[in-house]
Amino acid sequence: MFATFLSAPSSTFGTTPQPRLSLRPCQTHAAAFIMELTKAAQAARLAKKAFFAQKATEQGRHIFIYNNIRTNQTICSLERSLNNHDALSQLAYAGKKTIPAALRKDVWRPMAIVTFPSPAQGRSVYQKLREFRKLHELHWDNNQEYPMLPPETQKRIKEGKAAPTKKERAKIIMDQKANTIADLAALLKTHDEGGSVEKLRAEVQALEAAQKSRLAEIEQEMTAKKLEMDDPKLNGSTRKPFLVVYKSLKREKELLLKGEEREALLKRLNEKESHLESLKREREKLLSAEAVPKALAKDVELANKAENGGLSRLAEEITEANKFLATELLTPRLRRRWGSRVEEAQREQKEMWRAIESVGEEMARRMAKSGSKAPPPKPRWGLNGVSIRWADVLDADYAAEWPAKVVHDRLGLVKHSAPDPKRAAPGLSITNKELERRLKEEEAMEAEMEAAEGEAAEGEAAEGKTAEEGKPAEEGKKVVV
Secondary structure, eight states: OHHHHHHOOGGGTTSOOOOOOOOOHHHHHHHHHHHHHHHHHHHHHHHHHHHHHHHHHHTTSEEEEEEETTTOOEEEESSSSOOHHHHHTTSOOOSTTSSOSSOOTTTEEEEEEEEOSSHHHHHHHHHHHHHHHHHHHHSOOSSSOOTTSOHHHHHHHHTTSSOOOHHHHHHHHHOOHHHHHHHHHHHHHHTOHHHHHHHHHHHHHHHHHHHHHHHHHHHHHHHHHHHHHTOTTOOHHHHHHHHHHHHHHHHHHHHHHHTHHHHHHHHHHHHHHHHHHHHHHHHHHHTOTTTSOHHHHHHHHHHHHIIIIIHHHHHHHHHHHHHHHHOSOOOHHHHHHHHHHHHHHHHHHHHHHHHHHHHHHHHHHHHHHHTOOSOOOOOOOOOTTOEEEESSGGGGGGSSOOOTTOEEEEOOSOOSSOOOTTTSOOOOOBOHHHHHHHHHHHHHHHHHHHHHHHHHHHHHHHHHHHHHHHHHHHHHHHHHO
16 A cells, blocks of 8 residues: 555646655665575575485484493484484383383493495394394293393292292393394394305305215224224124124215205205396396486496495495594695595495495386286395494494404494594494404403402412411410510
């Protein structure tokens, strides 16, 4: 209405034309300032959306495992800091006061950070870890050793003299630290298809070598027993024990020559190799050069490069560069150069994993479109680029065996929240052999300390005994004098 009044002709009011109102300079600056604020707010909103979109695509690359230092409860999280609602929903109700109203920062500490090259692989491991922990909490027995209970209570439960009380059962159910670490090692083994085939081959070779050595021993024993049986001094009754041993050796030799155990291992090995070959042929058929669109050609090329050793090469480059960056003798120029190498290798690694995922999705889509009854191919995840950073490296000893490709690092000093994996200073990589060597050194040091304490206690006891024996003699001398 005000605008209409300003723009109305002069004949409308029967007066002389009125001048149009104009904004003062201060009002002009205020309007420009408001427009700038609006643009800045829009840019901030777009940046926020882009940040959360990038965060959603990266979710699952890191799994943060927290541990309760009092009860050994564990919580797995895809975020650095724990959220009360999400974290408390993971805890199983095992009785009164087993689920707190809120998490306490002084009792929940970061235990490990598991890093994966692909977010999808991390999300899969995260899901399985939670499922396995739920199984541990629901299915347990009284015949295991529970470190959270006193030794006499463990002995009483193990012998079956009494069942655990409510509080003891709650402690047993809440103690999931060792189970979580063992489950993580088992899950990582299932992701190493090439490693399982190599392991089966090594088992077949070891079995063949053991069978050859045993056959040579049996031949020698049979020859010796035959010479003993040919002794003319022996009669039927005295020759019978040698004959029984000779026949048992002969039966063992026949079983070894049959090689049923070896045949079973070879059958499993051939099945795995044929399965991998069929997947490879099917993949090549579905993603042939004629059938692949131009948009997917680059991804197919990257996926082939990754499967032909590209991922392992990049993982070795990143590990080597991190070792150089961990040293303090590098000049700023060399540090920048090695840092740029790490960033470039990590970027190329992400592109390869993205290409592998897109190729897998395309294969599943084509198989569904063709009406194939075969199940869609599972993602071919490997262990190149998988690393675990421990708050205490000795916690890795809870698992019986780790895959050889998994790299173990130190997490460093932590307080309440896990450090940012991208900004954390790179530690020295620890291989499985190095981890085993350090564990043996720790055990040897503990044994030496125990032996030294025992010797010191024996020496103190001997000195005390000598002092007690010498004291009456001195008193007797004084009395005689």
